[in-house]
Amino acid sequence: MARKVTNSRRWTFTILAWGVALLIFFPILWTILTSFKSEADAIASPPKFLFFDWTTENYAEVQSRSPYFRHFMNSVIISVGSTLLGLLIAIPAAWSMAFQPAKRTKDLLMWMLSTKMMPAAGVLIPMYLLFRSWGLLDTRLGITVVLMLINLPIITWMLYTYFREIPSEILEAARMDGASLMKEILHVLTPMAVPGIASTLLLNVILAWNEAFWTLNLTTSRAAPLTTFIASYSSPEGLFYAKLSAASTMAIAPILILGWFSQKQLVRGLTFGAVK
């Protein structure tokens, strides 16, 4: 593409785009800045943007007021655990749908997608009651399984779109050479599928990390991930903006970084391969 772009045009768009981007990003920036302020500076009027006494005491405070680290670990265990469990179940399914498609495979995939459309409100009550009678309320096991079920359709779809791009001739060649199915999966398919599996993993960890219906309803304290923990700040005690910001910054930082790495796969994953 050799369209000539005048310099002034380029600068106009640069300024415009940066302006809009900073505006959209501002709430996050503001949260990060506020997390380094004292509580008094956090509500100062006029607001203090950069010239305040930078402090890290809020971070220490958040940890001492509540076991922040435990909620953080809960988030890690629940999001990674549910994704790995989902991959374990979805990889064989996606493999078979991509390479041994039956007549109804496409319908099956659409049906899986449609399960995502079931409103959580329709199943909340029985899940809550079942969890209560099984002693699964506020356990990491319970919420991990639920999040796995929620993301299973997306995991299967994503893997399917990745697997489908692997040329089946290669698999057939391996089969001709007498490779067993296990060998075929382990030595031929897996290496080629690793990038697809990795981006599926990444996207679903992000989705599970931020899931805030089931985590809020099925966990309260022991198994509470960061979503539930942060929600406890909705009933404030005294001045809390700086502490809220510190807790929020720690909750969003890891996933923001992961997310930036995965933005290309994000489009593909969330659109079920329809937009690449």
Next chain:
Amino acid sequence: MATRHQKTLARLMVAPSVLLLLGWMIVPLAMTLWFSFQSYNLLSPGMEQFIGWTNYKYFLSDPAFWTAMQNTLLLVGGVLVITVGGGILLALLLDQPMFGQGVVRILVIAPFFIMPTVSALVWKNMFMNPVNGLFAWLAKAVGAQPIDFLAQYPLLSIILIVAWQWLPFATLILLTALQSLDSEQMEAAEMDGAGTWAKFTHLILPHLSRAITVVILIETIFLLSVFAEILVTTNGGPGYQSTNLTYLVYSQALLQFDVGGASAGGIIAVILANIVAIFLMRMIGKTLE
């Protein structure tokens, strides 16, 4: 060619995920259906009894239900309009030649990765709070009366918060679609003297139609069950002004312990979602061919 053995194996490999999803769909849904015909309150256990359609009659005649219905549609519709409209404009802007495009993209996509409870609390306290929020300061700076957003315009405020979270998603997907537009076609159109508007309506918009469909589908799935943003900002209030169907079912069941009534609401939510889903699946089925 697949042998019979391989075919059986292929079915076996699909089976676990199908069975799990089937169980996840059917068991709780059947229970909800069952509860919806019962008089069942968590405060009086052991008093459950079959009461026919009473829960549905009660739920459908409750003004709160109609308010919640309306709020659900406004919430989904409002966020869709803002994010799809804004997303198209932003994608067009980000597709232009500029310095630091990569960084701009990273900044724009960021809100999508923020967990709902965090973004709702940050907006509620640090921006929309009528005393200490930034908006209040801005209003005072220009001599206006600060607005108590979540008390005066609760639903609109929640729409704005949710739209902020989903605008990046729409932008990113539309931008990706835009970048696959054939530049030769654009040049040919320019040579033929097509103006900016003509290029937009005849070339760009048709090219984006598939991506727009996908954005609408995915966002609708998530927007129908917006919950955390309401829970931590307004608790559905004042009154029922910011209660959507999901939140109504939640409060009926877990705050008022009326399992029967809430279940009837849940079933109604499922029926509604199915109506929406049928339309959407048709739409996406056509574009995904």
